[in-house]
Amino acid sequence: MKTSASPAPGFSPTQRAIQRLPAHLRRYVVDQDYGAYTPRDQAVWRHILARLTHRLTTTAHESYLAGLAATGIGLERIPSLDDMNERLQHLGWSAVGVRGFIPPAVFTELQSLGVLAIAADIRSHEHIGYTPAPDIVHESAGHAPILADRRYAKYLKRCGEAGFRAIASVEDQAVYEAIRNLSVVKEDPAAQPEEITLAEERLRAAGASRRYVSESTRASRLYWWTAEYGLVGDLAQPKLYGAGLLSSLGEAEHCLTDAVKKVPLSLACADTEYDITRMQPQLFVARDFDQLFEVLEAFEATLGWRRGGDHGLEEALRARTVNHLVLDGGLELTGKVVARTPARRELRPGLGTALVRLEGPVLLSRDGRAEGRPWPGEALVAFGSADLPRRGEFSLDLPSGLFLTGFRVGEHEVINLRGHQDGRPLDLPSWALLLLSEGLPSVAGGPADPGAWDQWFGDPGSLAEGEAEAQARERKASSLPEDVAQLYRDIRALREGGSPDPADVQALRARSSAHPDEWLLQAELAELESGLEVAR
Secondary structure (H helix, E strand, C coil): CCCCCCCCCCCCHHHHHHHCCCHHHHCCCCCCCHHHCCHHHHHHHHHHHHHHHHHHHHHECCHHHHHHHHCCCCCCCCCCHHHHHHHHHHHCCEEEEECCCCCHHHHHHHHHCCEEEEECCCCCHHHCCCCCCCCHHHHHHHHCHHHHCHHHHHHHHHHHHHHHHCCCCHHHHHHHHHHHHHHHHHCCCCCCHHHHHHHHHHHHHHHHCCCCCCHHHHHHHHHHHHHHCCEEECCCCEEECCHHHHCCHHHHHHCCCCCCEEEECCHHHHHCCCCCCCCCCEEEEECCHHHHHHHHHHHHCCCHHHHCHHHHHHHHHHHCCCEEEECCCCEEEEEEEEEEEECCCCCECCECEEEEEEEEEEEEEECCEECCCCECCCEEEEECCCCCCCCEEEEEECCCCEEEEEEECCCCEEEEEEEEECCEECCCCCEEEEEEECCCCEEEECCCCHHHHHHHHCCCCCCCCCHHHHHHHHHHHHCCCHHHHHHHHHHHHHHHHCCCCHHHHHHHHHHHCCCCCCHHHHHHHHHHHHHHHHHC
16 A cells, blocks of 8 residues: 655644545545534533543543543543644554545555544534544544554554455445445434434345445454454453443443443454444453454454455455455456356365456556556456467466467457367457466455556545535534524633633523523533532
């Protein structure tokens, strides 16, 4: 995975982090726009962090509280990404702002590069205990602090790479779109109950559409039960380290009750489903952070990325998505696997394929760097040892039982291709790329050079923020009346000024009486009043 050149001097810490990203990842990044946070947003942050840190003092992993300060996260205000990046760089990480649920391949690639994707928005006060939508509470106060533990930080990068290399199915995209839709609807203050119900039904339907459990789905489950909802330590008295637990008032309390079954962490977590719309009934407990690596290594060993051969080809074939094959010698071939012809016998351990066919477009690369332009037609890989002339007619009789004839016109381009398998004619494209390889070390998810593939085939209209997200944000901002916003500001000013005048507090109480349903405002004011009582 490539990164861009070093950023120009004079950039802010966050701008430097963004400029180091490959171009295909930068287009998912958004400015934090710190001034767009409302006074109520700031109160939401303060309310959650004050209560979380109080609760987590004795229940979170020992890295958590120290990690808050180490990663630039305070209790009083929503963190600035610049402040976070000033500190994260010492841990070998950085952070960039995004909007909501970004594509899984983007999220995992960022993570593999040591970049936290921080959802720039913050949950509404109606969902202060828990929200299925990514927000800055979850992404910063949840994920960032544990990075202070360098062993865990290394795990998070490796977990990101495993997710990035896992093969996703076409149905996985439908599930992603449904989850994104649900998160937007639930955070939209104007959403009607029937809209929420429809979004939940869409997610259930998307999940039911899956023909099989893909590698990518299993990778997301592993990530969920460790980095998001993981417990660590003694099974009877575990500590919290998963970001979903550390950033949710409800989950942080619920997870340690007897209502939640605790089971020892094992590879079984990759085969255990989860539901983002409710609190988790069961959680996995890691012995320690070293065990995370043990489970991750066992998981990686199941992936086509590591296994290659027939296993990887079958995963790519049923996924119906763009993936890439790594051939002997390091040449990489990106495209959609559409057919596999078995060999008469196993050619190598785990490889019993004579010929694999990819539909166009296809792209050749080496070491993750594209070589030339995409090929618009089909590509074939024949397995076995043989020599092709640089130009001209050829005939290949391979140990797999495959016999091919044709005319080579370029480095890999052939025309008039004909062939049979043990005497049975094969339906082959007459014009294609033909590559030979004795083995197939790896079959991994997505293109080998994501940047080049995105340059040629990415959707330039695919923005980091869609129309639905923009509308939800506008409705959320407009739902806060100015007089209520001013009350939040005035309360904060009195609290931060120290030793507030009782008369000023009493005046605020009188003004706030017009908004009895603004519970968070009332809670902020009650805290201010309790401070006066203590002072007396």
